[in-house]
Amino acid sequence: MIRERIELTPKKQRRVRADLVSVLGEHRVHDESGVLVAYSGVNALFPRAMPHFVVRPLSTEEVVEIVRIASRHRIPLTPVSSGTQEPGTHPFFGGIVLDLRGMNRILEVDPERFYAVVEPGVTVGALARELAKHRLHLTVGSFPPSLSVLGNYLQVAVNSHRSSGINHDILALEVVLADGTVMRTGSKAFAERFPHVSWFCWTNSFPSLTELFINAQGTLGIVTKGAVKVYQVSEVHDTILTAFPSYRQSVEFMKDLARNNLVQHVCAWHWCLYTIIDHLEQYGHGASSEVVVYDPWETPDDRPYNIVVPTFSGYREQVEGVKAAIRRLIEKHGGRDYTEECREKYPGAHKFFYDHYVHHQPTNTFMGAYAEGYPVMPIVLCDPTTVADLEDWGLKFLRSSILKLGLAYYSHCVDMGRTIFLRMTPVISPDSSQRQIQRAARVRARYMETAMRKFGAVPIRPAPDGGQTLKQTGGFGQALIKIKKALDPQNIMNAGMSAGMYGSSMEEGGGD
Amino acid sequence: MGIDRSASYAFYLYTCNRCATCFISFNGENINCPGYTYFGLFSHTGGGKLYLAQGVLDKRIKEDTAFGRIVYECMFCGACEAACPSGIEIIPVIKALREEAVERGVVPSKVESVLRKVSENGKNVARQAMLAYRQIQSLASPVDEAEVVVFWGCSAFSGERSALAALRFAQLLSDRRIRWAFLEKEGCCGALPEAMGASQLAHEKKEEHANLLNSLNPPRVVYFSPECYAQALFNQKIEKDVLFYVDYLMEIFDGNPLPGHKGPVSYHDPCALTRGAEVEEGLSSYLESVGVEVKHPQRTGKHTFCCGGGFGGGLVNRNFARAVTLARLEELAATGADTVITACPRCINTLSRHQKGRRFRDMKIMDIVEFFTGG
Ligand SMILES: Cc1cc2nc3c(=O)[nH]c(=O)nc-3n(C[C@H](O)[C@H](O)[C@H](O)COP(=O)(O)OP(=O)(O)OC[C@H]3O[C@@H](n4cnc5c(N)ncnc54)[C@H](O)[C@@H]3O)c2cc1C
Ligand code: SF4
Ligand code: SF4
Numbered sequence: 043m044i045r046e047r048i049e050l051t052p053k054k055q056r057r058v059r060a061d062l063v064s065v066l067g068e069h070r071v072h073d074e075s076g077v078l079v080a081y082s083g084v085n086a087l088f089p090r091a092m093p094h095f096v097v098r099p100l101s102t103e104e105v106v107e108i109v110r111i112a113s114r115h116r117i118p119l120t121p122v123s124s125g126t127q128e129p130g131t132h133p134f135f136g137g138i139v140l141d142l143r144g145m146n147r148i149l150e151v152d153p154e155r156f157y158a159v160v161e162p163g164v165t166v167g168a169l170a171r172e173l174a175k176h177r178l179h180l181t182v183g184s185f186p187p188s189l190s191v192l193g194n195y196l197q198v199a200v201n202s203h204r205s206s207g208i209n210h211d212i213l214a215l216e217v218v219l220a221d222g223t224v225m226r227t228g229s230k231a232f233a234e235r236f237p238h239v240s241w242f243c244w245t246n247s248f249p250s251l252t253e254l255f256i257n258a259q260g261t262l263g264i265v266t267k268g269a270v271k272v273y274q275v276s277e278v279h280d281t282i283l284t285a286f287p288s289y290r291q292s293v294e295f296m297k298d299l300a301r302n303n304l305v306q307h308v309c310a311w312h313w314c315l316y317t318i319i320d321h322l323e324q325y326g327h328g329a330s331s332e333v334v335v336y337d338p339w340e341t342p343d344d345r346p347y348n349i350v351v352p353t354f355s356g357y358r359e360q361v362e363g364v365k366a367a368i369r370r371l372i373e374k375h376g377g378r379d380y381t382e383e384c385r386e387k388y389p390g391a392h393k394f395f396y397d398h399y400v401h402h403q404p405t406n407t408f409m410g411a412y413a414e415g416y417p418v419m420p421i422v423l424c425d426p427t428t429v430a431d432l433e434d435w436g437l438k439f440l441r442s443s444i445l446k447l448g449l450a451y452y453s454h455c456v457d458m459g460r461t462i463f464l465r466m467t468p469v470i471s472p473d474s475s476q477r478q479i480q481r482a483a484r485v486r487a488r489y490m491e492t493a494m495r496k497f498g499a500v501p502i503r504p505a506p507d508g509g510q511t512l513k514q515t516g517g518f519g520q521a522l523i524k525i526k527k528a529l530d531p532q533n534i535m536n537a538g539m540s541a542g543m544y545g546s547s548m549e550e551g552g553g554d
Numbered sequence: 555m556g557i558d559r560s561a562s563y564a565f566y567l568y569t570c571n572r573c574a575t576c577f578i579s580f581n582g583e584n585i586n587c588p589g590y591t592y593f594g595l596f597s598h599t600g601g602g603k604l605y606l607a608q609g610v611l612d613k614r615i616k617e618d619t620a621f622g623r624i625v626y627e628c629m630f631c632g633a634c635e636a637a638c639p640s641g642i643e644i645i646p647v648i649k650a651l652r653e654e655a656v657e658r659g660v661v662p663s664k665v666e667s668v669l670r671k672v673s674e675n676g677k678n679v680a681r682q683a684m685l686a687y688r689q690i691q692s693l694a695s696p697v698d699e700a701e702v703v704v705f706w707g708c709s710a711f712s713g714e715r716s717a718l719a720a721l722r723f724a725q726l727l728s729d730r731r732i733r734w735a736f737l738e739k740e741g742c743c744g745a746l747p748e749a750m751g752a753s754q755l756a757h758e759k760k761e762e763h764a765n766l767l768n769s770l771n772p773p774r775v776v777y778f779s780p781e782c783y784a785q786a787l788f789n790q791k792i793e794k795d796v797l798f799y800v801d802y803l804m805e806i807f808d809g810n811p812l813p814g815h816k817g818p819v820s821y822h823d824p825c826a827l828t829r830g831a832e833v834e835e836g837l838s839s840y841l842e843s844v845g846v847e848v849k850h851p852q853r854t855g856k857h858t859f860c861c862g863g864g865f866g867g868g869l870v871n872r873n874f875a876r877a878v879t880l881a882r883l884e885e886l887a888a889t890g891a892d893t894v895i896t897a898c899p900r901c902i903n904t905l906s907r908h909q910k911g912r913r914f915r916d917m918k919i920m921d922i923v924e925f926f927t928g929g
Contacts, residue, residue: 072595074620079609080597084572092614098594125572125596144594165578186639188574406639409573416569472568 043549044118044537047135050094058115062097062138065107070098070144081139083132084125086416086470087483088506091538093120093133098144102216102224102266105140109264109534110222112138118537121260123162123193127417129506130259134538140264143190148172149267155242157213157269162192166404169270177275179402181211184394184452187404192268196256198423198502200463202353202402203273205300205307205455214241214252216267220530227252230269241269254525259504260536261543262529276355279400282368283392285346285380286310289453290430292348295375297426297459299352304364304371307399307454308352313341314450315467316349316391322410323390338437338449346380349391353399415447415469418482420489422464422499429453429462432497436489440468443485444478447471464499506538509545523548555753556654557610563650566642567604567611576600576634576644584852586637588629588860588867588878598627600634600644607647610654622660625651627871629864629878630749632829636856652751652866661751662870669752672742672759678708683717690717690724694736700772702802703735703794705786707779708742709900713907716899719921720778723799726927730806735772745785745826749865764791776802780898784830798831800840800897800922810844811926817847819925820891822882822905823858824898837897837922844926849889859885861896863904879908887914897922 050058055073062071072078073095082090094117099105112119118137125131133139146163153176160169166180167187173179181201185194194201195212203211214228226233227250229243244252255265286292292310299305311319341347354364372379385392390407397403424432433451440449445468454463466489470482487507493499494514504511512519523544526533533540533548540548558564577587577599585591589598596602606624609615628648635644655661661669671678679687690706697703704727710720727734744760747753763786767775774795777783783798803811823836836855838848853859862868862879869875883905886894894917896902906919 070594072597074624075609075614075616076606076621076624077595077597079614080595080602080605082605082609082614084570086568090608090612090614096595096597124574126574127571141594141596165574167578186573186575188578406573406575409571409575409639410641414569417571473565 043531044116044135044533045541045549047091047538048117048137054115055094058095058111058117061111061115062095062108065104065111066097066099072096081122081125081133081141083129085127085129085132086472086479087418087486088129088132091132091134092136093139094136095138096141097138098141100144102218105218105264105266106222106224108138108140109218109220112534113220113222113532116532117534119264119534120536120539121162121264123190124188126189128197128259128503129542130536130539132538134506134542137537145266151176151178151272152240153178155240156272157241158272159241159267159269160191161267162190162265164191165189166191166194170403173272174275178272179275180270180272182398182402182404184398184408185404186406186409189404191270192265195268195270196258196265198257200454200456202399203306205296205305205458206303207458208271209457210256211271212252212256213244213269213271215255215265215269217255217263217265219263220532220534225251225263228269257502257504259539259543261540262526262535264535273402277357278361279353279355280361280365281351281353281381281395281400282365282372282379283381283384283395284350284352284372284377286348286350286375286377287346289348289433291375291377292350292453293426293430293462295350295371295377296455296462298371298375299368300455300459302367304367305352305354308350309399309452309454310348310350311452312338312450313345313347313349314338315452316388317345318448318450319394319407320388320390323394323407338441345387349380349384349395350377351395351399415471417467417469418445418486419468420466420486420493421502422490422493423456423502424462424464424493424497424499426459426462428497428499429464432464432493432499435497436464436466436493439489439492440466440485444481445470445485504543506542508542509547512544513547555650556657557607557650559611561646561650563643563646567608567647569640570601570604570642571640572596572601573639574601576638579637579853579857586633586853586857586859588631588633588862588864589627591881592874592877593627597624600638603628603644603648603651604642606651610651618658618660622655622658623662623870625655625751626662626665626866626869627874629860629862629867631825631860631864633825633857633859636829649748649751652749653753654751656751664869665750665866668869669747669750669755672747673755675739675741679711680713680717682714683711686714686717686721687711690721691736693724693728695733697735697737698771700733700735702732702774702776703737703767703770703772704776704778704799705737705740705743705782707777707782707899708746709781709903710778712899713903715902715906715919719899719902719924722921722927723778723923726803726806726923732806734776735770737766741766743782743785744789745781746865748785760785760789761791764789768793778899780824780827780831781900784826787831798827798833803923803926804840807926812928813841813844813846814925814928816845818849818891819846819893819895820849820851820886820889822851822861822886822894822896822901823854824896824901825858825860825864826898828855828858837895840922841895849891851885851889853885861901861904862908863900868904875904876908879904883909883914883917887917892916893918893920893925895920895922895925
């Protein structure tokens, strides 16, 4: 089992290289440090780590061969689809990085069966454009179009269709396991025997294995295809942007909307963040440090504390009915219709809300916010009864810490309001010293700890912490470690991240 | 000076989120970085260069020859910088990486020999361009009698197509009885050594260039190459009125040139013009202003795509250059127009070179001066 960063002797390096070249050719195997350094990780809170090789497979068959080579030589494999932000893309233990962007075929768009099948290199923008030809759309977050669809969907993606009970957009997957087995989930599993069986169903007669790979960070297998859910472009897509003076009211409103089937999605944006977005959208490039220094509780003028964005679609008559009901709930919860005022006063934010959440189109707007700092965003899925208290405490806690720059948040209502996603958005300055970065990491960890202990929240997008978080899950963690060991006994699959997620108990008798 | 922790770009090296907009443009579909088009690696993109620079600072870059190669496997076209939604200034980082390669003595031999030529002030006149060159020389007026100096730049006579376009421009000036000067010892404006990371040489050349122009009588200098024009615009030592030849053309024609036909035509915006000289509207505005029907390629203006002749990449790897040119020709052909207008000697040479013997051979690639003077 791989337990630490591997070292390769020059001889072994040459042998592995020769094996990789025999599968991919010279042009798609790289071991020059000038190439490797670009795949050494992104997230400022975790150390950079150089891989030994970067390879660019173009098909499932090539991935299988690479996995076999890695397994034969006992070398870690780190899959990267887009490689933004996630610590899971740091090849902590070295080895081979698989850059999957070259696997960029949209294999199927099936308007009848309502799904598309894509490879990991397919970008959100490319799929959105292809779907538009069929009057379909996919769900998006506030992210740029150049992200990988599967890179995003394999995380807990909190995208533009989450409030009505659709918790993720992966229908089924094709996965290459550590021993080279190619596995398909859902109905497609039966295509082994009956090739005409399509991807139409998320399950089959057996336990669902699709979810096993969501959030797995490449530690259990390499996804080479995914059938993703697509949605109809309806006669009308609309919103009523709503202003609320407090987050507590926003949450109650969001829950009421979702539980009464009035929205596909609803999210709340803290004033500081929609102000930044408006600035970026209106003035283009660059961050806007001048607008992020305000006191997070005190809006500088009559701008609302939160703007809530409920989105709905359907036939015209249906949408009129939904709008009438939403107006009643706005009154009930003490908000006001802010659509026109937002268009007038914050046209950039208005456009952003419409692009992402009404029309499900990615944009680059939010990216601009990063130039003045590196995002250190603690994200939790929270209990709907305590999330407002978490917001209150969280802002105070972060405000008094090193993580005060760009302090704001956005929050999504998930699964009919059973869960509320809350993402604080502080950044640290890129010229922070190592000590400051470590302090920032500690603050983030403390935030997460308290969010769990005091407010009953759970973390998503795991930070490698030597298995500490998993330990807190008892039997769940033990079962998960057994699965990891059964699927990948040598710990080839994202070995460093595996050690970070599953911890040292992965090496012991069975995760106990 | 190489990669420098105290430079203004250093702050931004660590803010790149790898969002990929610098190589897969806005719609998430088009690859807008020539380096990525061919190599398919993050290291060869604008964002990748920021990581390369981090690697230099953290001493994680080892094999020097490979480092030298990678930093020149880039067209220096600036598409990455124009696209980056975080507004990161990537070109200064690429320049500094190349300076680093120069300092480490790991510059590819082809780059080295070009730089040697520049430093020796060798005039680069290709055999096929010699006839046009001589004719142009013969059309010029003595410098003391001239109203304008025409600065041709090193790419004007590096191929036949550009030399013919240059000749057409010179003939037009003479037909219109404009007294223009030809500089026998033109020298280098500094753009090329700067892009190649030879900062000391670039500095000297920029100075020499400004001194030369300032020592001449004519108050105006017309640049035939957008690369030199972009360089001159930002060379504060030049005390002359600096003009791009297309603007000068419009002036000569009083805003009303007589194009060869009314279209439809397509066009290739040179990156040195739209990004280097910041003429973001590009060639379509000139063409449309005189009533020509224009078919827009997908990538234009500030987000135009390289012709394949960019500084560095075009020199060190021919396959890379060819792949980029073919991708561009493909895009231009997709507009359906059989005439393509451009305004850069390097672009016209590069695009026409790979046109031959291929399915693009019926495409007419013209300089805008050729089009405005009847095709
Ligand atoms: C400005 C901005 C705003 C954003 N807003 C949102 C938002 O509102 N909602 C939202 O959901 N997201 C949002 N994100 C996107 C989100 O952060 C990323 O999509 C997510 O972090 C996953 O990262 P990635 O797409 O880069 O995938 P990667 O970094 O490529 O991968 C993430 C993890 O999955 C593993 N992995 C990658 N490919 C495979 C594979 N083929 N098989 C197995 N494992 C694999 C990797 O090893 C890594 O551990 C935003 C991002 C940005 C830049
Ligand atoms: S566009 Fe900018 S932030 Fe995005 S990857 Fe490129 S350099 Fe980095
Ligand atoms: S300058 Fe051009 S070729 Fe070089 S990285 Fe930027 S976009 Fe790519």
